[in-house]
Amino acid sequence: MLKGGVIMDVVNPEQAKIAEDAGAVAVMALERVPSDIRRDGGVSRMSDPEMIMGIQETVTIPVMAKARIGHFVEAQILESLNVDYIDESEVLTPADETHHIDKWAFTVPFVCGATNLGEALRRISEGACMIRSKGEAGTGNIVEATRHLRSILGDIGKITKADKAEQFEWAKQLQAPLPLVQEIAETGELPVPMFCAGGIATPADAAMTMQLGAQSVFVGSGIFKSSDPARMAEAVVQATLNYKDPAILAKVSTGLGDAMKGLEMATLETKMAERGW
Protein backbone atom coordinates (compact mmCIF):
# COMPACT_ATOMS: atom_id res chain seq x y z
CA MET A 1 0.00 0.00 0.00
CA LEU A 2 3.04 2.18 -0.52
CA LYS A 3 2.36 3.13 -4.11
CA GLY A 4 2.61 6.77 -5.13
CA GLY A 5 4.71 7.60 -2.10
CA VAL A 6 8.16 8.38 -0.75
CA ILE A 7 10.04 6.02 1.56
CA MET A 8 12.74 7.87 3.49
CA ASP A 9 15.92 6.62 5.17
CA VAL A 10 16.06 7.71 8.82
CA VAL A 11 18.66 7.01 11.50
CA ASN A 12 16.77 8.08 14.64
CA PRO A 13 13.24 8.82 15.93
CA GLU A 14 13.67 12.58 15.36
CA GLN A 15 14.33 12.06 11.66
CA ALA A 16 11.46 9.56 11.48
CA LYS A 17 9.14 12.23 12.85
CA ILE A 18 10.35 14.75 10.26
CA ALA A 19 9.77 12.17 7.52
CA GLU A 20 6.26 11.37 8.72
CA ASP A 21 5.43 15.05 9.11
CA ALA A 22 6.49 15.63 5.52
CA GLY A 23 4.14 12.94 4.25
CA ALA A 24 6.49 9.97 3.81
CA VAL A 25 4.58 6.76 3.19
CA ALA A 26 7.11 4.67 5.16
CA VAL A 27 10.51 5.04 6.76
CA MET A 28 13.60 2.88 6.39
CA ALA A 29 15.31 2.55 9.78
CA LEU A 30 19.06 2.19 9.44
CA GLU A 31 22.13 3.12 11.42
CA ARG A 32 23.87 5.24 8.81
CA VAL A 33 22.52 6.65 5.55
CA PRO A 34 24.30 5.25 2.47
CA SER A 35 26.52 8.30 1.94
CA ASP A 36 27.94 7.86 5.47
CA ILE A 37 28.37 4.10 4.93
CA ARG A 38 30.32 5.00 1.81
CA ARG A 39 32.45 7.54 3.67
CA ASP A 40 33.13 5.40 6.76
CA GLY A 41 33.87 2.13 5.00
CA GLY A 42 34.07 -1.13 6.96
CA VAL A 43 31.41 -3.81 7.16
CA SER A 44 27.88 -2.49 7.29
CA ARG A 45 25.25 -4.61 9.06
CA MET A 46 21.66 -4.73 10.27
CA SER A 47 20.77 -1.90 12.68
CA ASP A 48 20.56 -2.24 16.45
CA PRO A 49 17.02 -3.45 17.34
CA GLU A 50 16.81 -0.72 20.00
CA MET A 51 17.08 1.95 17.34
CA ILE A 52 14.48 0.21 15.13
CA MET A 53 12.06 -0.14 18.07
CA GLY A 54 12.53 3.53 18.95
CA ILE A 55 11.44 4.47 15.45
CA GLN A 56 8.50 2.03 15.52
CA GLU A 57 7.28 3.74 18.69
CA THR A 58 7.58 7.19 17.15
CA VAL A 59 5.68 6.90 13.88
CA THR A 60 2.35 5.46 12.72
CA ILE A 61 3.52 4.81 9.14
CA PRO A 62 5.18 1.48 8.23
CA VAL A 63 8.79 0.91 9.28
CA MET A 64 11.22 -0.99 7.05
CA ALA A 65 14.67 -2.23 7.98
CA LYS A 66 17.60 -3.63 6.05
CA ALA A 67 19.18 -7.07 6.22
CA ARG A 68 22.42 -7.98 4.44
CA ILE A 69 22.10 -9.90 1.17
CA GLY A 70 21.86 -13.59 2.08
CA HIS A 71 21.80 -12.95 5.85
CA PHE A 72 18.67 -14.90 6.73
CA VAL A 73 19.27 -14.62 10.48
CA GLU A 74 19.27 -10.83 10.36
CA ALA A 75 15.96 -11.23 8.51
CA GLN A 76 14.64 -13.59 11.22
CA ILE A 77 15.54 -10.99 13.85
CA LEU A 78 13.87 -8.19 11.93
CA GLU A 79 10.74 -10.27 11.43
CA SER A 80 10.58 -10.95 15.17
CA LEU A 81 10.73 -7.18 15.75
CA ASN A 82 7.55 -6.88 13.68
CA VAL A 83 9.04 -4.54 11.09
CA ASP A 84 6.59 -3.99 8.25
CA TYR A 85 9.02 -4.79 5.42
CA ILE A 86 12.57 -6.08 5.13
CA ASP A 87 14.90 -4.67 2.51
CA GLU A 88 17.51 -7.27 1.51
CA SER A 89 19.90 -4.54 0.61
CA GLU A 90 23.10 -4.10 -1.34
CA VAL A 91 23.74 -0.97 0.75
CA LEU A 92 24.88 -3.29 3.55
CA THR A 93 27.87 -5.59 3.10
CA PRO A 94 26.71 -8.91 1.57
CA ALA A 95 26.77 -11.96 3.85
CA ASP A 96 26.58 -14.51 1.03
CA GLU A 97 28.27 -14.18 -2.34
CA THR A 98 26.06 -16.74 -4.08
CA HIS A 99 22.66 -16.94 -2.43
CA HIS A 100 19.99 -14.45 -1.55
CA ILE A 101 17.60 -15.03 1.35
CA ASP A 102 14.83 -17.58 0.72
CA LYS A 103 12.10 -15.04 1.22
CA TRP A 104 9.30 -17.62 0.93
CA ALA A 105 10.38 -18.85 4.38
CA PHE A 106 9.14 -15.57 5.92
CA THR A 107 5.77 -13.97 6.54
CA VAL A 108 7.07 -10.41 6.47
CA PRO A 109 7.22 -8.98 2.92
CA PHE A 110 10.62 -8.27 1.34
CA VAL A 111 11.74 -5.56 -1.02
CA CYS A 112 14.87 -6.22 -3.09
CA GLY A 113 16.99 -4.18 -5.45
CA ALA A 114 17.61 -4.92 -9.11
CA THR A 115 19.74 -3.40 -11.85
CA ASN A 116 18.05 -5.27 -14.68
CA LEU A 117 15.00 -7.40 -15.38
CA GLY A 118 16.79 -10.73 -14.86
CA GLU A 119 17.84 -9.71 -11.37
CA ALA A 120 14.31 -8.47 -10.63
CA LEU A 121 12.75 -11.76 -11.72
CA ARG A 122 15.26 -13.84 -9.75
CA ARG A 123 14.39 -11.83 -6.63
CA ILE A 124 10.65 -12.31 -7.30
CA SER A 125 11.17 -16.06 -7.76
CA GLU A 126 12.88 -16.08 -4.33
CA GLY A 127 9.78 -14.44 -2.85
CA ALA A 128 10.34 -10.66 -3.02
CA CYS A 129 7.06 -8.72 -2.85
CA MET A 130 8.45 -5.46 -4.20
CA ILE A 131 11.33 -4.55 -6.48
CA ARG A 132 13.26 -1.32 -6.42
CA SER A 133 15.70 -0.33 -9.10
CA LYS A 134 19.04 -0.07 -7.27
CA GLY A 135 20.61 3.05 -8.59
CA GLU A 136 23.85 3.85 -6.80
CA ALA A 137 23.02 4.57 -3.16
CA GLY A 138 24.68 7.41 -1.29
CA THR A 139 25.88 9.28 -4.37
CA GLY A 140 23.10 11.83 -4.91
CA ASN A 141 23.62 11.01 -8.59
CA ILE A 142 20.50 9.84 -10.43
CA VAL A 143 22.30 8.44 -13.48
CA GLU A 144 22.44 4.81 -12.32
CA ALA A 145 18.79 4.78 -11.19
CA THR A 146 17.85 6.04 -14.63
CA ARG A 147 19.93 3.32 -16.30
CA HIS A 148 18.38 0.56 -14.17
CA LEU A 149 14.79 1.78 -14.56
CA ARG A 150 15.17 2.13 -18.31
CA SER A 151 16.76 -1.30 -18.56
CA ILE A 152 14.03 -3.05 -16.55
CA LEU A 153 11.08 -1.24 -18.11
CA GLY A 154 12.64 -1.34 -21.59
CA ASP A 155 13.03 -5.13 -21.47
CA ILE A 156 9.47 -5.51 -20.18
CA GLY A 157 8.31 -3.57 -23.24
CA LYS A 158 10.32 -5.82 -25.56
CA ILE A 159 9.00 -9.01 -23.94
CA THR A 160 5.41 -7.94 -24.55
CA LYS A 161 6.26 -7.96 -28.28
CA ALA A 162 8.09 -11.32 -28.18
CA ASP A 163 6.36 -14.37 -29.61
CA LYS A 164 6.17 -17.62 -27.64
CA ALA A 165 9.42 -19.04 -29.04
CA GLU A 166 11.27 -15.83 -28.20
CA GLN A 167 10.01 -15.94 -24.62
CA PHE A 168 12.16 -19.06 -24.03
CA GLU A 169 15.20 -17.15 -25.26
CA TRP A 170 14.34 -14.21 -23.00
CA ALA A 171 14.16 -16.52 -19.98
CA LYS A 172 17.56 -17.95 -20.91
CA GLN A 173 19.16 -14.54 -21.49
CA LEU A 174 17.73 -13.08 -18.30
CA GLN A 175 18.55 -16.21 -16.26
CA ALA A 176 15.00 -15.96 -15.00
CA PRO A 177 12.12 -18.43 -14.58
CA LEU A 178 10.13 -18.92 -17.79
CA PRO A 179 6.69 -18.63 -16.10
CA LEU A 180 7.57 -15.10 -14.93
CA VAL A 181 8.69 -14.13 -18.44
CA GLN A 182 5.45 -15.53 -19.85
CA GLU A 183 3.45 -13.60 -17.24
CA ILE A 184 5.18 -10.35 -18.21
CA ALA A 185 4.52 -11.06 -21.89
CA GLU A 186 0.84 -11.25 -21.05
CA THR A 187 0.45 -8.40 -18.54
CA GLY A 188 3.17 -5.98 -19.67
CA GLU A 189 4.30 -5.35 -16.10
CA LEU A 190 6.17 -6.93 -13.21
CA PRO A 191 3.94 -9.12 -11.04
CA VAL A 192 4.92 -6.96 -8.01
CA PRO A 193 5.19 -3.17 -7.49
CA MET A 194 8.25 -1.50 -8.99
CA PHE A 195 9.86 1.32 -7.03
CA CYS A 196 13.00 3.37 -7.62
CA ALA A 197 15.98 3.91 -5.30
CA GLY A 198 19.57 5.07 -5.29
CA GLY A 199 20.75 8.60 -5.98
CA ILE A 200 17.52 10.58 -5.75
CA ALA A 201 18.57 13.98 -4.35
CA THR A 202 16.00 16.53 -5.56
CA PRO A 203 12.25 16.82 -6.20
CA ALA A 204 13.01 16.80 -9.93
CA ASP A 205 14.90 13.50 -9.57
CA ALA A 206 11.90 11.94 -7.83
CA ALA A 207 9.49 13.21 -10.50
CA MET A 208 11.74 11.95 -13.30
CA THR A 209 11.80 8.41 -11.94
CA MET A 210 8.00 8.52 -11.58
CA GLN A 211 7.63 9.73 -15.18
CA LEU A 212 9.95 6.93 -16.29
CA GLY A 213 7.54 4.46 -14.67
CA ALA A 214 8.49 3.95 -11.01
CA GLN A 215 5.47 3.52 -8.70
CA SER A 216 7.14 5.01 -5.60
CA VAL A 217 10.55 6.34 -4.66
CA PHE A 218 13.08 5.58 -1.94
CA VAL A 219 15.15 8.56 -0.84
CA GLY A 220 18.17 7.74 1.28
CA SER A 221 20.83 10.31 1.89
CA GLY A 222 19.03 12.89 -0.25
CA ILE A 223 16.78 14.17 2.54
CA PHE A 224 18.94 14.28 5.64
CA LYS A 225 22.15 15.27 3.84
CA SER A 226 20.48 18.36 2.39
CA SER A 227 20.72 21.72 4.12
CA ASP A 228 17.02 21.86 5.12
CA PRO A 229 15.77 18.26 5.54
CA ALA A 230 12.18 19.09 6.58
CA ARG A 231 11.64 21.28 3.51
CA MET A 232 13.43 18.87 1.19
CA ALA A 233 11.34 15.98 2.52
CA GLU A 234 8.10 17.82 1.91
CA ALA A 235 9.22 18.98 -1.54
CA VAL A 236 10.10 15.43 -2.61
CA VAL A 237 6.69 14.19 -1.40
CA GLN A 238 4.91 16.95 -3.34
CA ALA A 239 7.01 16.23 -6.43
CA THR A 240 6.20 12.51 -6.26
CA LEU A 241 2.48 13.25 -6.03
CA ASN A 242 2.45 15.92 -8.75
CA TYR A 243 5.15 14.36 -10.91
CA LYS A 244 3.55 15.28 -14.21
CA ASP A 245 2.97 18.95 -13.38
CA PRO A 246 6.04 21.12 -14.18
CA ALA A 247 4.47 24.25 -12.61
CA ILE A 248 4.08 22.51 -9.25
CA LEU A 249 7.54 20.94 -9.59
CA ALA A 250 8.99 24.43 -10.15
CA LYS A 251 7.19 25.73 -7.07
CA VAL A 252 8.33 22.94 -4.76
CA SER A 253 11.91 23.11 -6.09
CA THR A 254 12.23 26.80 -5.26
CA GLY A 255 14.54 27.94 -2.44
CA LEU A 256 15.25 24.53 -0.96
CA GLY A 257 18.86 25.35 -0.08
CA ASP A 258 21.62 22.93 -0.96
CA ALA A 259 20.83 19.41 -2.08
CA MET A 260 23.28 16.77 -0.87
CA LYS A 261 26.73 16.95 -2.38
CA GLY A 262 26.81 14.37 -5.15
CA LEU A 263 29.48 12.00 -6.41
CA GLU A 264 30.60 11.15 -9.94
CA MET A 265 30.36 7.43 -10.74
CA ALA A 266 33.96 7.34 -11.99
CA THR A 267 35.27 8.35 -8.53
CA LEU A 268 33.56 5.55 -6.58
CA GLU A 269 35.63 2.90 -4.83
CA THR A 270 32.61 0.65 -4.17
CA LYS A 271 29.72 0.20 -6.55
CA MET A 272 26.96 -1.08 -4.27
CA ALA A 273 24.70 -1.85 -7.22
CA GLU A 274 27.08 -4.62 -8.29
CA ARG A 275 26.26 -6.53 -5.10
CA GLY A 276 23.52 -9.07 -5.77
CA TRP A 277 23.47 -12.13 -7.98
Add this chain to the structure above:
Amino acid sequence: MLALQGAFALHLQAIDRLAATGLAVRGVPVKTAAELAECDALIMPGGESTTMSMLLDSQELFAPLKKAIHGGLPVFGTCAGMILLSSEILDGRSDQNCFEALDIKVRRNAYGAQVESFETALSVDGLDEPFHAVFIRAPGVEALGAGVEVVSKHQEEPVMCRSGSVLACSFHPELTNDDRLHRLFLESIAGATSSGKATG
Protein backbone atom coordinates in the same frame (compact mmCIF):
# COMPACT_ATOMS: atom_id res chain seq x y z
CA MET B 1 -11.05 7.84 -7.51
CA LEU B 2 -9.02 9.68 -4.88
CA ALA B 3 -5.50 9.31 -6.29
CA LEU B 4 -3.17 10.98 -3.79
CA GLN B 5 -1.42 7.79 -2.73
CA GLY B 6 -2.07 4.08 -2.38
CA ALA B 7 -3.94 1.44 -4.32
CA PHE B 8 -5.90 3.74 -6.61
CA ALA B 9 -4.69 2.19 -9.89
CA LEU B 10 -6.25 -1.21 -9.06
CA HIS B 11 -9.56 0.43 -8.13
CA LEU B 12 -9.57 2.26 -11.46
CA GLN B 13 -9.05 -1.09 -13.22
CA ALA B 14 -12.08 -2.48 -11.34
CA ILE B 15 -14.18 0.48 -12.49
CA ASP B 16 -12.97 -0.02 -16.06
CA ARG B 17 -13.95 -3.70 -15.93
CA LEU B 18 -17.43 -2.74 -14.70
CA ALA B 19 -17.75 -0.13 -17.44
CA ALA B 20 -16.88 -2.85 -19.95
CA THR B 21 -19.83 -4.91 -18.66
CA GLY B 22 -22.19 -2.08 -19.58
CA LEU B 23 -22.42 -0.21 -16.29
CA ALA B 24 -22.49 3.51 -17.12
CA VAL B 25 -19.45 4.59 -15.14
CA ARG B 26 -16.14 6.21 -15.94
CA GLY B 27 -13.23 6.20 -13.48
CA VAL B 28 -10.98 9.26 -13.25
CA PRO B 29 -8.12 9.99 -10.83
CA VAL B 30 -8.78 12.90 -8.46
CA LYS B 31 -5.90 14.95 -7.02
CA THR B 32 -7.43 18.44 -6.98
CA ALA B 33 -10.66 20.18 -5.97
CA ALA B 34 -11.36 20.94 -9.65
CA GLU B 35 -11.18 17.24 -10.52
CA LEU B 36 -13.38 16.41 -7.53
CA ALA B 37 -16.06 18.81 -8.75
CA GLU B 38 -16.45 16.71 -11.91
CA CYS B 39 -17.37 13.55 -9.98
CA ASP B 40 -20.73 12.05 -9.03
CA ALA B 41 -19.21 9.57 -6.58
CA LEU B 42 -15.82 8.93 -5.01
CA ILE B 43 -13.80 5.91 -3.93
CA MET B 44 -11.05 6.44 -1.33
CA PRO B 45 -8.41 3.71 -1.60
CA GLY B 46 -6.22 1.88 0.85
CA GLY B 47 -2.76 3.26 1.43
CA GLU B 48 -1.23 5.12 4.34
CA SER B 49 -3.93 7.18 6.05
CA THR B 50 -1.39 9.43 7.80
CA THR B 51 0.18 10.30 4.46
CA MET B 52 -3.15 10.74 2.70
CA SER B 53 -4.42 12.99 5.44
CA MET B 54 -1.41 15.28 4.97
CA LEU B 55 -1.65 15.24 1.20
CA LEU B 56 -5.36 16.16 1.41
CA ASP B 57 -4.24 19.28 3.26
CA SER B 58 -1.32 20.14 1.00
CA GLN B 59 -3.48 19.68 -2.13
CA GLU B 60 -6.15 21.91 -0.50
CA LEU B 61 -8.61 19.08 -0.97
CA PHE B 62 -9.66 18.35 2.62
CA ALA B 63 -12.24 21.13 3.04
CA PRO B 64 -13.91 20.78 -0.39
CA LEU B 65 -14.06 17.01 -0.02
CA LYS B 66 -15.54 17.21 3.47
CA LYS B 67 -18.16 19.62 2.20
CA ALA B 68 -18.98 17.37 -0.77
CA ILE B 69 -19.32 14.24 1.38
CA HIS B 70 -21.54 16.00 3.92
CA GLY B 71 -23.48 17.40 0.98
CA GLY B 72 -24.36 13.86 -0.10
CA LEU B 73 -21.55 12.80 -2.46
CA PRO B 74 -21.65 8.98 -2.46
CA VAL B 75 -18.32 7.71 -1.18
CA PHE B 76 -16.73 4.30 -0.64
CA GLY B 77 -13.67 4.17 1.62
CA THR B 78 -11.50 1.05 1.78
CA CYS B 79 -8.91 0.40 4.53
CA ALA B 80 -7.20 3.81 4.88
CA GLY B 81 -10.30 5.26 3.19
CA MET B 82 -12.40 3.92 6.07
CA ILE B 83 -10.09 5.61 8.56
CA LEU B 84 -10.47 8.94 6.77
CA LEU B 85 -14.28 8.66 6.69
CA SER B 86 -14.61 7.83 10.40
CA SER B 87 -15.61 10.17 13.22
CA GLU B 88 -12.75 9.27 15.54
CA ILE B 89 -9.32 7.66 15.02
CA LEU B 90 -7.59 5.69 17.77
CA ASP B 91 -3.85 4.98 17.66
CA GLY B 92 -3.30 7.56 14.94
CA ARG B 93 -1.38 10.80 15.10
CA SER B 94 -3.13 13.38 17.23
CA ASP B 95 -3.23 15.81 14.28
CA GLN B 96 -4.70 13.29 11.83
CA ASN B 97 -7.92 14.62 10.32
CA CYS B 98 -10.99 12.61 9.46
CA PHE B 99 -14.13 13.55 7.55
CA GLU B 100 -16.61 12.54 10.29
CA ALA B 101 -18.84 11.16 7.55
CA LEU B 102 -19.46 7.77 9.12
CA ASP B 103 -20.20 7.71 12.84
CA ILE B 104 -17.70 5.02 13.77
CA LYS B 105 -14.66 4.95 15.98
CA VAL B 106 -11.76 3.13 14.28
CA ARG B 107 -8.51 1.82 15.65
CA ARG B 108 -5.59 1.91 13.24
CA ASN B 109 -3.82 -1.42 12.65
CA ALA B 110 -6.36 -3.11 14.94
CA TYR B 111 -5.73 -6.42 13.20
CA GLY B 112 -2.00 -6.16 13.81
CA ALA B 113 1.14 -5.30 11.87
CA GLN B 114 2.08 -6.14 8.32
CA VAL B 115 3.10 -9.71 9.25
CA GLU B 116 -0.36 -10.34 10.69
CA SER B 117 -2.10 -9.60 7.39
CA PHE B 118 -4.66 -12.26 6.46
CA GLU B 119 -7.28 -13.28 3.93
CA THR B 120 -10.75 -14.62 4.68
CA ALA B 121 -14.14 -15.24 3.09
CA LEU B 122 -16.76 -12.76 4.33
CA SER B 123 -20.49 -12.86 4.06
CA VAL B 124 -21.67 -9.42 2.88
CA ASP B 125 -25.26 -8.13 2.92
CA GLY B 126 -26.37 -7.73 -0.66
CA LEU B 127 -24.06 -10.41 -2.07
CA ASP B 128 -25.23 -13.98 -2.67
CA GLU B 129 -21.81 -15.59 -2.32
CA PRO B 130 -19.04 -14.80 0.23
CA PHE B 131 -16.41 -12.18 -0.71
CA HIS B 132 -12.70 -13.02 -0.46
CA ALA B 133 -11.29 -10.17 1.65
CA VAL B 134 -7.63 -9.21 2.13
CA PHE B 135 -6.78 -7.45 5.41
CA ILE B 136 -3.44 -5.55 5.52
CA ARG B 137 -2.65 -3.41 8.55
CA ALA B 138 -6.42 -3.11 8.66
CA PRO B 139 -8.41 -0.70 10.84
CA GLY B 140 -10.91 -2.09 13.35
CA VAL B 141 -14.33 -0.60 14.11
CA GLU B 142 -14.63 -0.14 17.89
CA ALA B 143 -17.84 1.83 18.24
CA LEU B 144 -20.84 2.39 16.04
CA GLY B 145 -23.07 5.44 16.15
CA ALA B 146 -26.84 5.43 15.65
CA GLY B 147 -27.85 4.94 12.05
CA VAL B 148 -24.72 3.04 11.05
CA GLU B 149 -25.62 -0.24 9.41
CA VAL B 150 -23.17 -3.16 9.59
CA VAL B 151 -22.90 -4.73 6.14
CA SER B 152 -20.32 -7.40 6.99
CA LYS B 153 -18.64 -8.86 10.06
CA HIS B 154 -15.48 -10.86 10.70
CA GLN B 155 -15.52 -12.85 13.95
CA GLU B 156 -18.42 -10.75 15.23
CA GLU B 157 -16.57 -7.46 14.63
CA PRO B 158 -17.89 -5.07 11.97
CA VAL B 159 -15.60 -4.81 8.93
CA MET B 160 -17.96 -3.10 6.50
CA CYS B 161 -20.41 -0.33 7.40
CA ARG B 162 -22.82 2.00 5.70
CA SER B 163 -24.58 5.17 6.66
CA GLY B 164 -26.65 6.85 3.96
CA SER B 165 -24.45 7.37 0.93
CA VAL B 166 -21.22 6.53 2.80
CA LEU B 167 -19.83 2.99 2.61
CA ALA B 168 -16.57 1.81 4.17
CA CYS B 169 -14.70 -1.45 4.66
CA SER B 170 -11.58 -2.45 6.63
CA PHE B 171 -10.16 -4.62 3.87
CA HIS B 172 -8.91 -4.27 0.28
CA PRO B 173 -11.61 -5.21 -2.27
CA GLU B 174 -9.37 -4.09 -5.17
CA LEU B 175 -6.75 -6.80 -4.65
CA THR B 176 -8.93 -9.59 -5.99
CA ASN B 177 -10.47 -9.47 -9.45
CA ASP B 178 -13.90 -9.68 -7.84
CA ASP B 179 -15.73 -6.42 -8.60
CA ARG B 180 -18.96 -7.16 -6.73
CA LEU B 181 -18.37 -4.62 -3.95
CA HIS B 182 -17.52 -1.90 -6.46
CA ARG B 183 -20.70 -2.80 -8.32
CA LEU B 184 -22.69 -2.80 -5.08
CA PHE B 185 -21.44 0.70 -4.28
CA LEU B 186 -21.87 2.08 -7.78
CA GLU B 187 -25.35 0.62 -8.33
CA SER B 188 -27.03 0.69 -4.93
CA ILE B 189 -25.43 3.78 -3.44
CA ALA B 190 -24.15 5.93 -6.30
CA GLY B 191 -27.14 4.99 -8.48
CA ALA B 192 -25.16 4.06 -11.58
CA THR B 193 -27.34 2.58 -14.31
CA SER B 194 -27.02 1.97 -18.00
CA SER B 195 -27.58 5.67 -18.66
CA GLY B 196 -24.70 8.00 -17.97
CA LYS B 197 -23.00 8.98 -14.72
CA ALA B 198 -19.30 9.69 -14.33
CA THR B 199 -17.58 8.17 -11.33
CA GLY B 200 -14.34 9.36 -9.78
